[in-house]
Amino acid sequence: MFSKPSTPRRAAATATAVLTAGLALTGCSTGGDDGDGTLNILMDNSEATGRLMQALADAxxxxxxxxKVELEIRPGGSEGDNIVKTRLQTGDMPDLFFYNSGSLLQALAPGQTLVDLAGEPYMDVVTDTFKEGVSAGDAVYGVPVGHAIGGGVLYNLAAYEELGLEVPTTWDAFMANNRAILDAGGAAPVIQTYGTESAWTSQLFVLADNYNVLAAEPDWAEEFTANEAHFADTPAAAAGFEHLQEVGEAGFLNEDFASLTYNEGLAALVAGEGVHYPMLTNALTEIEATDPEAVDDLGFFALPGTDAANHGMTTWLPGALYLPQSTEDQDSAKDFLAFVASTEGCDAQTADVSVIGPYFIEGCAVPEDVPPAVAQLQSYFDAGLTAPALEFLSPVKGPALEQITVEVGSGIRTADDAASLYDEDVKKQAQQLGLEGW
Structure with a gap:
C-alpha cells in the first residue's frame, strides 16, 4: 500500500454515516412549508451535498x-432520481430541492413542475454557462450550489512518487502505469465501486471521456441529439465502454469492486489500497470531511485519450436548488435562493467546505491556497482544455447507463454489446422528451 493509512475504510464510512444521520435529525421533513417559518429542502445523501447545504442553511x-431550515435526505443514483420524479408528480416535494443540472433536469418536465426563475433579480449574477445547464427554452430553473467539477482520475500521489510514475496523457500511458502498479504489488491499480447505492460511479470511464469524443468528432453532441450518430457506430464514443472492459480484463480492479461502496473507495484511495479512482472532483469534499489532511495526498488528471498534445478535461456543472410549483410560500423559498446566489452564499460554502473549482456566481473568489488535485484541475481551465460532459450539451441521457457500465466492468457484458444497449436506452428517453428524429 502507499501513503499514510490515515483514513481506514471503516472510519470513513462511519464518519459519513454520522454526518448524514445528523442531517436527518436536523432535517426530516415530509412536505412543503407549513407556515411556521420553516423552510424544507430535499437533497441527496452524499457527503459533499450535505456539507454544502448545511453550510448554507446555518449561514x-x-x-x-x-x-428554520430543515434538510431532508434522499438516496442517490437512479433510486433518488425516481423519488424526485415521483414527489414532483404527486405534489409532495418540499419547498426547495437540490438536484442535477443538465439532461437529468430535462427528464423532470421542468415546464410543468418547476418555477421559472429567469426574471428574478438575483439570477443576474449567475453565469450564462450555468444558466444554459438549467434552462429549457427561455425559462431558467436553478441556482448553483458548489463549484465547477472535473471528471477524470483521482490518484495517490505517494504511489506515483514511489514508483516514479508520470501523469499519463494518453490511454496507453495510463494502462502502462496500471501495469507498473500491479507488478509492484500491494495496491489495486484502478478502484471501482459497484456496491450499495454506488453503481453510478461505474459511469466515469464513459462520461468523463466526452472531451476526447468531441476532439475526434466535434459535432458529436448535435448529431447524437438528432439521432444521427450513436455510441455503437461512433468509435470515439464507444471507446469509454472499451476502456472499462480493458481495465477489467487486465486484472487492474480491486478484488472487492462488486461490493465496495463509493465512500469506501475514497478511503481506499487515500489509504493507498488503490492508486487510481475514476471520479468527479467533488469527491474531494467527501474526503476532506472525514480527513481534512487527506486531500493533500491526492492528485487529479483528466481521462486520457489518444492525443498527448490535446489532453483535456470533461467538466460538469454543479447541482442546483430548484423551486417546485407546488411550494405555497414561494417568497420565502426565493429569499433563500437569493442568498445562495450571492457572495455571502459563496463565502458560507468556502468557510465550511474546501473549494474544489470555480464558482458560477459572479464576484465569488477561489482561494489561492488549494490542494494539489484542485490546482491540477484548475490548470485545465487555465489552458482552455475543457469541454462539457455530454449531459450539458444534449438533453438525452439513458437512465440505465449505470447498470450497463456495471455489467461491463464486471465482465458480464462486452463493450460492443453495451454501446448498442445504451443506444436503445437513450432512444426511449429521447422519445419520452418528444425530440425530433427519434
Missing amino acids: YMEANPDV
Whole structure:
C-alpha cells in the first residue's frame, strides 16, 4: 500500500454515516412549508451535498433567526432520481430541492413542475454557462450550489512518487502505469465501486471521456441529439465502454469492486489500497470531511485519450436548488435562493467546505491556497482544455447507463454489446422528451 493509512475504510464510512444521520435529525421533513417559518429542502445523501447545504442553511439561519431550515435526505443514483420524479408528480416535494443540472433536469418536465426563475433579480449574477445547464427554452430553473467539477482520475500521489510514475496523457500511458502498479504489488491499480447505492460511479470511464469524443468528432453532441450518430457506430464514443472492459480484463480492479461502496473507495484511495479512482472532483469534499489532511495526498488528471498534445478535461456543472410549483410560500423559498446566489452564499460554502473549482456566481473568489488535485484541475481551465460532459450539451441521457457500465466492468457484458444497449436506452428517453428524429 502507499501513503499514510490515515483514513481506514471503516472510519470513513462511519464518519459519513454520522454526518448524514445528523442531517436527518436536523432535517426530516415530509412536505412543503407549513407556515411556521420553516423552510424544507430535499437533497441527496452524499457527503459533499450535505456539507454544502448545511453550510448554507446555518449561514442563512444566522442571518435570519426567525427562519428554520430543515434538510431532508434522499438516496442517490437512479433510486433518488425516481423519488424526485415521483414527489414532483404527486405534489409532495418540499419547498426547495437540490438536484442535477443538465439532461437529468430535462427528464423532470421542468415546464410543468418547476418555477421559472429567469426574471428574478438575483439570477443576474449567475453565469450564462450555468444558466444554459438549467434552462429549457427561455425559462431558467436553478441556482448553483458548489463549484465547477472535473471528471477524470483521482490518484495517490505517494504511489506515483514511489514508483516514479508520470501523469499519463494518453490511454496507453495510463494502462502502462496500471501495469507498473500491479507488478509492484500491494495496491489495486484502478478502484471501482459497484456496491450499495454506488453503481453510478461505474459511469466515469464513459462520461468523463466526452472531451476526447468531441476532439475526434466535434459535432458529436448535435448529431447524437438528432439521432444521427450513436455510441455503437461512433468509435470515439464507444471507446469509454472499451476502456472499462480493458481495465477489467487486465486484472487492474480491486478484488472487492462488486461490493465496495463509493465512500469506501475514497478511503481506499487515500489509504493507498488503490492508486487510481475514476471520479468527479467533488469527491474531494467527501474526503476532506472525514480527513481534512487527506486531500493533500491526492492528485487529479483528466481521462486520457489518444492525443498527448490535446489532453483535456470533461467538466460538469454543479447541482442546483430548484423551486417546485407546488411550494405555497414561494417568497420565502426565493429569499433563500437569493442568498445562495450571492457572495455571502459563496463565502458560507468556502468557510465550511474546501473549494474544489470555480464558482458560477459572479464576484465569488477561489482561494489561492488549494490542494494539489484542485490546482491540477484548475490548470485545465487555465489552458482552455475543457469541454462539457455530454449531459450539458444534449438533453438525452439513458437512465440505465449505470447498470450497463456495471455489467461491463464486471465482465458480464462486452463493450460492443453495451454501446448498442445504451443506444436503445437513450432512444426511449429521447422519445419520452418528444425530440425530433427519434
